[in-house]
Amino acid sequence: ANPPGKHVEWVNAALEASRCKPRVELVRMPVARMRMELGAGTVDLLVAGSDNAEIRSIAAMPLRGGKPDPSMRVQRVEYALYVLRGQTDVHWDGQTLTGPPNFKVGVSPLVAASSFAREQGWKTEVGQTPAGALKMLMGGRMPVVLTSYTAYMSLPEPERAQIQKLEPPALISDYFPVANKTFHATYTDFVEKFWRDLVKAAHSD
DSSP states (O other): OOSOOHHHHHHHHHHHTOSSOOOOOOOOOOHHHHHHHHHHTSOOEEEEEEOOHHHHHHEEOOEETTEEOGGGOOEEEEEEEEEETTOOSOEEOSSOEEOSTTOOEEEOSSHHHHHHHHHHTOOEEEOSSHHHHHHHHHTTSOSEEEEEHHHHHHSOHHHHTTEEEEEEEEEEEEEEEEEEHHHHHHSHHHHHHHHHHHHHHHHHO
16 A cells, blocks of 8 residues: 555564564455454464454463553554434434434444444444445445544545544544464564564554
8 A cells, every 4th residue: 555554664663673584474454354364373463453352362462460561552543433424313422322213333343343332232234344334324324333533534535524423432442463372372582572663663653
């Protein structure tokens, strides 16, 4: 991509700091496929993953006292509910979401968002990508979507102008570097130095 995106920039900075100069292939893929390939070991490293049972079952992340090490957070992501500008029949007060009869919520495929929506008991349809959830909104398929502010900002300005964020944000989720468990166990020193260098790059941005 041009520009490549922050995650790619952080990975490149971390690799530059590596003493062993590994050969690395950077790949972009849908979230569900990424989780599947991380678990299968066909993807070794993930720039940023939220702490949840699914990730813990297939991957390693930097921990302190059994919980993600807060000093190793790569980024903090805000998830909010979005509607088309001028929409009047969807309301959110930070606790309760109301809308038209039998409405569904379009949801980002990221685990933090989909888990939150499930906990709320909302009827949902999951988008293929975080920005794809917003496409469902603009296409009239959903009256409201839950996705990240990053996904919203990735849209062209004319499309963002059609969309309104409902306050307050639905949730704030922290993300940490992740590695396939076997890869981490085999190359522990490399992975943990890569994690530190990745976090340093992210925090210096």
